[in-house]
Amino acid sequence: MSSEASTNILQSREFLQQENTRLLNENGELRNLVALLQENLELRCSVREHESRARSLSPRRKQQQEEKNTKETKESKYLMDGKSVKESKHLKETKKSKDSRDLKDSVEKPIEPETTQLQDTAQKSEEPEATQLQDTKKLQHSQRIVGEIAFQLDRRILSAVFFEQSRLYGFRVANIEEKIIQVSTCTLSRKINEKRRSELDRRYKNIMERLGKLGYDHNVHAPFGEYLVNIYGIMKERPVVGTKELACLNDLEFLRKVVNECMPIEMVKAVHLLLNCLVCLANEDGKCLFNWY
Template sequence: MDLEKTVGVLLSKNEQLELENDQLKSMLSVVKENIDLRAKMQRFNNDSLEDLTAPGRKPSSLWQNTIDERQFRKDLQQTKSSHEHRTSSPVDFKSFIQCSVHTDANEKEVHSCQAEVPLVVKGPERLLGEIAYQLDRRILSHVFQGHKRLYGFTLLNVPAKITEVSTHPLTGKVDEGYRLHLTQRHADLMEWLSQFGYKTTLHPPFTEFVVNNYGILKERPGDYSGMDCNNPDFLRNVIIKSAPKKLQKDLLLVLICLCNMTEKDKKPLLLW
């Protein structure tokens, strides 16, 4: 009876986490949409300014542009209103999205998430993605300890992958005992990481964002590369010097979690 109750609680928690992840993705879509709308509004403002200053411009054209701008502002406001309170996602994730789509305060332009990353990502900057990737792999390797190949596994699809690996490929029958075992391993690890500030609704999409935008190291650094990748102080300095200021806090937290997992499993900081 206790086992059934535990299974029910864990399944309920997994469903809740899946729902929160869907809500976070929805919020990201809304934020990107609003950024695009604001960029359009800025272009409308620039066009209106040109109308005011351009000699020989017909008043009717300026008037029409003004009307178009007012209509655009109205549409923007309606778009904002329609998306308000769409999700109960935590404020800190919303803050992360807003921060990650801007460069430092001294820069003038507003970029998308992808545009914030340099067109050519150098070695030290790739280390940012490598750190995030290493933590993700460490977590997945811990949860799916008996599986060497983790292709297609991400922190965002852990519940689905637990069900997948617990299902017999021929009969389609789910091994409930094994699924419960994996679910408990994942829940225990997330609870342990939470004491360092790790949040299951924030940091899995955050690390995925970092890996997708910065990439990972193409090869293992040599002894003479000047990159001491198994030195936490070196990696911390890389984050401080190379990462956008508004991403540094969560990147440093990711490094802290990785260091603590290293202490836990007695393996090198970066695994190859």
């Protein structure tokens, strides 16, 4: 009986150890998921803040347009007043000749140009608003392309260092050194796998050395890339394979033009550097610049 009890105790102990290991692994995955959700929430808040700032500019432009329309209305009124004076003289002459048919024509004729002028004024006031809305959407789309460049570079670096990892939730280039320690440490025993850590360190230093030749500095450009993603966001929809849009997004000259047109002058050089780094890694792995598929 004692040997049977000992066997049961050992089996229970092994089962508890297995359950403990499973729970620790699930806990680690949940922590990564929570970190990802927090990062996603921060990104959404930043994007909403940026969009609200863009919308806050529209009332000022609308006020400027209303002032312009008021000025045009005054000018048109002045012209109409000049017309009415001439027409009143014409009416006096027609009264003297007692020609009722000519009098009727002279009264009805001014209505047509006035109606046409009001329609033209309404069209002029609508056209700038439509153009402004279109320009705003185009600017936001271009800025999202810049955010996508920064995001793709971040993912490319992480994939080169942790290529065994199927998921990279919570992984960022800014905290890559912490993640190397985390990945190379056993979750259950907290024992460090020195061989694993040495290999990850070697990959990280190797890719930083290659990108460093292009001017990349981990302490500067990693947080700068996160800033671009948080401020501008990333592309909402992936282009369909074989479309002109996807071809443009893999055209270096097109992307450089986008950066030059939508970025502040003081940020253009740094964004071009991130783009050059992304091109370098894409040439090495033989994949597209925006590696979605």
